[in-house]
Amino acid sequence: MNLRDSARPAEVSGTTAPGLWRGTSRTDRDGARRERLLEAALELYGTLGFRGTSIQALCHESGVSSRSFYELFPARRSGSARESITxxxxxxxxxxxxxxxxxxxxxxxxxxxxxxxxxxxxxxxxxxxxxxxxxxxxxxxxxxxxxxxxxxxxxxxxxxxxxxxxxxxxxxxxxxxxxxxxxxxxxxxxxxxxxxxxxxxxxxxxxxxxxxxxxxxxxxxxxxxxxxxxxxxxxxxxxxxxxxxxxxx
Known part of the structure; x- marks a missing residue:
């Protein structure tokens, strides 16, 4: 993973069906979106702070839709199930x-x-x-x-x-x-x-x-x-x- 030189192209809406779409697989597209979100998190958490950053700001910075954000980083229960993780x-x-x-x-x-x-x-x-x-x-x-x-x-x-x-x-x-x-x-x-x-x-x-x-x-x-x-x-x-x-x- 490159957290320094990653490009941030805008996300293009399209089919979510398995297989290739414009020459790329769903796995590759998700990997690119995850990379861009991590890049955005480094920039915003590392400058504005975690608590000063909204999901909207992360999606805008990364060019990733909020739907993809929640798919790639879903809320969950902790391993002990004692707390919810956003x-x-x-x-x-x-x-x-x-x-x-x-x-x-x-x-x-x-x-x-x-x-x-x-x-x-x-x-x-x-x-x-x-x-x-x-x-x-x-x-x-x-x-x-x-x-x-x-x-x-x-x-x-x-x-x-x-x-x-x-x-x-x-x-x-x-x-x-x-x-x-x-x-x-x-x-x-x-x-x-x-x-x-x-x-x-x-x-x-x-x-x-x-x-x-x-x-x-x-x-x-x-x-x-x-x-x-x-x-x-x-x-x-x-x-x-x-x-x-x-x-x-």
């Missing part, structure tokens, strides 16, 4: 999933040059995780602001995402410790802190992103400095102070 909430949840998948793909594609020292390696890891949101702050706002407190279903997904990110942080620092032969007790698989160190790091980074989104651009520190400071804090949390980081080249 069509807009279903769209937000799908956008949340797609944006997190993008971050996961960036992390999976990360490569570290052999000559990288400890601090540079950590900056590269942090950058892979954060640059999708720093390069497009609509994504940061959707993930860290607009998706918060919407419903219990999405909150459960957010908690699970935090746990997965914390596990990824632990795994990354375990590799760093092994690569640089560092005495980082916090990242040792035999050091059982219940995952608190990694959860605190992930939670702290989340709050730092929220603060950055709400800070006027002229008052922000440069992105490179932001990533460097987060990396230094993460290293200290795992027991590698400035001396160890500087001496690992």
């Amino acid at each position: 069509a807009q909430e279903s769209l937000l949840e799908q956008l949340y999933i797609v944006l997190n998948e993008e971050i996961g793909e960036a992390m999976a594609a990360l490569t570290i040059p052999a000559e990288s020292d400890l601090l540079d390696t950590t900056v590269r890891i942090v950058s892979a995780a954060l640059m999708p949101m720093l390069a497009d702050e609509r994504k940061a706002r959707v993930l860290e602001v607009e998706a918060v407190g919407v419903n219990e279903s999405l909150e459960a997904r957010r908690r699970e995402t935090m746990r997965m990110l914390a596990a990824a942080v632990d795994a990354a620092f375990t590799r760093v410790r092994s690569t640089f032969d560092l005495p980082l007790p916090g990242s040792s698989p035999h050091f059982n802190d219940g995952g608190l160190t990694s959860l605190i790091i992930v939670g702290g980074i989340t709050e730092a992103l929220v603060q950055r989104v709400h800070t006027p651009v002229p008052e922000r520190m440069p992105t490179s400095d932001f990533l460097l400071h987060i990396s230094e804090v993460a290293l200290r949390a795992y027991g590698a102070g400035p001396d160890l980081a500087a001496g690992s080249a």
